[in-house]
Amino acid sequence: MPASPAARPAPTPPRLAVEGLRIDGRQQGRAITVVDGLSFELRPGRMLALVGESGCGKSLTAAAILGLLPWGFRITRGHVLLDGEDVLQLPPGAWRRRRAESMGAVFQNPLTALNPTLPIGSQVVEAARLAEQLGREPARARAQELLELVGVPEAARRLDDYPHHFSGGMRQRVAIAMALARNPAILVADEPTTALDLITQAQILRLLNRLQRERDLAVLFITHDLSLVAEYADDILVMYAGRAVERGEARAFFSAPLHPYSRALLGAVPHPAAPEERLTDIEGLPPAPHEYPPGCRFAPRCPRAGTVCRHEPPPPRVGDGSHEAFCHHPYTEGP
């Protein structure tokens, strides 16, 4: 369903608005809908976290925005508005150019972005030269500047090193430098720290937060880790089985999550401050796309589910403008 800008104050227009996105594909010969009716907005200087467990469709959503859907998957409904322009209506070449100009992306494994046989300098240089028509020396200087921006120590000396000379965290910094080479307005980060150690993870996310502030970047952060969302993101969208279950400002979400799935997820994270509290057990498993139930998709596992939940899809919104859930029986009080 279309987002209603009237419902919440919008100080700045979104850089990217996704409206009613649906993604279809095939799995083992079956037609499946992997994402359905998803809407969100990315605003300059803010980070939106797309959260969910494996198979919920969060990575496919990121791939759809980037034009990187795997073979057999396609957008079958909805709009992707880039600075107000519906890019899905553009011819493929024009959309590709618009994406290249306005979006950068980093993924879980930075090696997917880096060529192992080339020094990293020349790879960042290449990205920088695509951005502007730069000569050899200015491009090298620009590459060094980009590496310094993302905190690669002794950037000038390291331009001639190969990807395997870098640690996982440094490779991810290089990948971020390349993603920023064309000065994009939007950065998509799909589980960028999942493979990294705790300290390195914190460094990379603090780096993203700084870049987001300094460059007014709109960041889409895909993660399964709610604790990272609480620390680093401004806005949140929780997905379950291909649909949004709750969305809004992260602060409002964490102070009073409305959806039973959100509550269960939060209750499943151990807190060192209260180790004696038993973790929430969510019985059963998330359904596979070909067996999504009618009505609310979380209903079969939901402690609050009633008859209406099993038959009717949950109403689009409950709660105030800054925070809303898709649920027949949301929680109304704080945790």
Add this chain to the structure above:
Amino acid sequence: MSEAAFLRLEEIDVRFRLGEGGLLRRGRETFTALAGVSLTIDRGECLGLIGESGSGKSTLGRVVVQLVPPSGGRVVFDGTDLTALDARRLRPYRPRMQMVFQDPGESLNPRFTIGDIVTEPLRLLRIGTRKEQRARAARMLERVGLPAAALAHRPTQYSGGQRQRIAIARALVTEPELLVLDEPTSGLDVSMQARILNLLRDLQDSLGLSYLFITHDVGAVSYLARRVAVLYRGRVVEVAPTRDLIRTPRHPYTVALLDALPRFVRGESLPRPVITEATATTDEPPPETEGPGCAYAPRCPHRQERCRVTAPELVPAEGDKRLLACHHPF
């Protein structure tokens, strides 16, 4: 450190030879995975072991269950030094300690049935008849929340969380007293992690098991372990009751580790950042070659001249509550 500890690791060293493949360089270089690690676990206790990748924590787990022979030091289990035993005399001790590995997708043979997998330790150790083995396996599956009918299935039919239950059932089938849990929840979804942690807690309560719980997840460690040891580059830098370690970390590396933790997990009352994006420890190799001093010195904000020259020993601090290996702790 009590003399009567159920498991006592004394000055464990593990060195791996590098360059085994090269004819000329064979065996010349060694990599020190563990250096002088001493730890104890009491009967029925869960000791957490945290550290980042490459810290040697998995190697230490393997040393405990005698999968990796230490280059030096002793593993004293229930009063017996296991490192002094030959394979035949070690055999009676094998069923008493088992290990749960990190990736249940990798550690379970997809060509075996779950029955074969869960009874395998019993077959290897020649415990019971085939019928008794199956009966025990069925009991263990039920104990971890899977139907006995699963015995005939293959692990590929099960989800990641269920496969980890199968791995736990396999570890429990010899009725061990000590379990080494090597990152048993990493790679699982949050809700699955919670179920495995709950299961491990229940099993410990009902069976009185001792755990060595190896993880990089500070939240998970606080849920199961009352006491935690922090490993950095093969050395124990701090051991303390979990609560104290999280509230008042004292080794600069522990402080950095906890500072990296999101506040949501750590809780608001815990100490606030000392390390920023730019100055924090990185996962890069240390800028200097390792000298005789503290392994953490090249990155340590507290380092002094002495830290480069002498390696700090792990010594009691705050009475007997904490062990600390640092010349200039917080």
